[in-house]
Amino acid sequence: MAGGGARGQQSCSTPASLAVSSSDGGDLEALSDADLVSNHLAAGGGGGSIWLQELFRRHYTKVVTWCLRVAGDREEAHDLAQGVFLKAQRYLGSFRGDSKVSTWLYSITRSECLNYLRSRSSLNDALDDDVAEALPDDPESRPENVFEFRSSVQAARALLDRELTNVEKRVFTLHYGDDVPLQTITRLLGLENPSGAKAYLVSARRKLARALQRWRACERLNA
Amino acid sequence: MAEAEARSRERSLLRKALSPSYACATPLELGGLADGSLARPAAAPLRDHVSGCARCQTELTLLKEFDNAAPRPDEERAVSWISARLERRFSEASAGPSPSRTHHGAALPRRSRFMALNVGGFAVAAATLAAAVAIGLREGRAPELAQPSATAPTVLRSAGITTLSPAGDLDAPPNELRWEPRTDAASYSVQVMEVDYAELWSAETHDASIALPPAVRARIVPGKPLLWEVVAKDAAGRGVAWSGKQRFRIKT
Numbered sequence: 001m002a003g004g005g006a007r008g009q010q011s012c013s014t015p016a017s018l019a020v021s022s023s024d025g026g027d028l029e030a031l032s033d034a035d036l037v038s039n040h041l042a043a044g045g046g047g048g049s050i051w052l053q054e055l056f057r058r059h060y061t062k063v064v065t066w067c068l069r070v071a072g073d074r075e076e077a078h079d080l081a082q083g084v085f086l087k088a089q090r091y092l093g094s095f096r097g098d099s100k101v102s103t104w105l106y107s108i109t110r111s112e113c114l115n116y117l118r119s120r121s122s123l124n125d126a127l128d129d130d131v132a133e134a135l136p137d138d139p140e141s142r143p144e145n146v147f148e149f150r151s152s153v154q155a156a157r158a159l160l161d162r163e164l165t166n167v168e169k170r171v172f173t174l175h176y177g178d179d180v181p182l183q184t185i186t187r188l189l190g191l192e193n194p195s196g197a198k199a200y201l202v203s204a205r206r207k208l209a210r211a212l213q214r215w216r217a218c219e220r221l222n223a
Numbered sequence: 224m225a226e227a228e229a230r231s232r233e234r235s236l237l238r239k240a241l242s243p244s245y246a247c248a249t250p251l252e253l254g255g256l257a258d259g260s261l262a263r264p265a266a267a268p269l270r271d272h273v274s275g276c277a278r279c280q281t282e283l284t285l286l287k288e289f290d291n292a293a294p295r296p297d298e299e300r301a302v303s304w305i306s307a308r309l310e311r312r313f314s315e316a317s318a319g320p321s322p323s324r325t326h327h328g329a330a331l332p333r334r335s336r337f338m339a340l341n342v343g344g345f346a347v348a349a350a351t352l353a354a355a356v357a358i359g360l361r362e363g364r365a366p367e368l369a370q371p372s373a374t375a376p377t378v379l380r381s382a383g384i385t386t387l388s389p390a391g392d393l394d395a396p397p398n399e400l401r402w403e404p405r406t407d408a409a410s411y412s413v414q415v416m417e418v419d420y421a422e423l424w425s426a427e428t429h430d431a432s433i434a435l436p437p438a439v440r441a442r443i444v445p446g447k448p449l450l451w452e453v454v455a456k457d458a459a460g461r462g463v464a465w466s467g468k469q470r471f472r473i474k475t
Binding site for chain 2: 048052053056057060061062064065066067068069074077078081082083085087089098099100102103104106107109110111112114115116118119153156157160161164166169170172173174176177188189190
């Protein structure tokens with residue numbers, strides 16, 4: 001995997017000015033990610049210095065893998081990943097060293113990928129298609145039976161937290177909070193069950209519907 | 224009809240319930256929590272929040288997935304192919320200096336400066352982080368640890384800009400680019416690009432839309448996909464948000 005291990009860590013006990021003592025770049029691998037950023041910026045930050053190339057080389061695999069999982073298509077993933085690295089190159093000066101470079105890159109990757117998904121979902125209503133496909137003729141978990149009387153955000157949060165498993169919460173959060181299509185969630189979370197995120201969405205909605213039924217029954221008893 | 228309304232109501236409620244709250248951690252903070260580098264005063268309340276927050280737990284899971292991302296067998300070929308293309312692209316773009324050039328120059332003050340400031344400045348400012356956050360893909364709220372030079376790239380936070388048009392397949396060349404305004408933006412920088420990111424046109428504006436000049440519209444031909452993006456800037460000219468690249472084309 002590119003970019004892992006201690007060399008990717010932010011802290012480095014060796015002063016960066018000593019870390020670049022080789023004139024042939026042979027010790028590039030010994031530099032931390034933060035050293036590579038510092039050297040690149042100290043050299044002017046323009047173009048593609050050897051430090052920038054080395055920095056990017058360490059992170060190609062994780063960024064590309066992520067973009068591939070989001071896009072589900074090689075060409076689109078290439079465009080996405082290229083956009084991430086161009087953005088990183090352009091704004092490397094904003095990296096302030098208070099996080100790992102990989103975390104900083106993740107935040108750029110995440111933002112680019114969400115924007116990509118939003119631009120695609122504006123072309124067609126894939127989200128509702130996802131839900132409709134996931135819930136064929138299932139009266140128990142139709143929308144009117146879920147959250148019908150739960151118009152409070154706080155109550156919804158509490159219900160989700162109490163009733164759902166961790167994986168179901170993640171699927172719900174990505175799908176409803178970030179509009180991420182179910183197929184993409186399946187790839188991002190590495191879900192290996194046959195129907196991926198759809199199965200978790202269906203089971204979660206059934207649980208919520210049942211919880212609401214119990215809640216209504218209690219209300220009737222108390223009335 | 225009733226079902227559609229119920230679905231819309233449900234989606235709206237769930238979106239609110241599952242969107243980041245003011246207390247949610249940014250990706251950078253989550254990274255700091257995960258690797259233990261987040262300053263202690265900020266870490267405790269944030270950790271309490273994260274442990275009980277579905278949104279933050281999801282973000283943490285994604286961050287870990289990203290950090291450990293290795294291609295699965297069915298992804299290996301595509302990842303290798305893309306990585307090779309990227310490596311070639313960024314190697315070809317290399318016109319940078321050799322290591323010796325930097326070595327003979329001044330020491331590298333930037334790193335020293337931000338590492339030194341990291342100890343004191345970050346600890347003080349981090350204590351206020353939990354209460355002083357904004358919603359969304361928030362990043363860059365940690366204290367400024369190094370002053371950018373006049374020539375340094377702008378600070379760009381990762382909050383997004385929602386673009387309105389153009390997007391997708393169009394019947395005719397768009398007359399303008401439109402996006403949702405941001406309250407923290409004093410101006411916007413827009414760029415229209417070919418799919419290989421070669422710039423066709425760029426401009427600055429104070430509004431949340433800008434007209435495309437006739438010369439640019441003339442270059443938008445049927446079937447040819449193009450990209451555009453907008454960067455919001457604050458009064459100091461620093462980037463505060465970007466839209467990501469939006470695709471559009473005229474139907475053939």
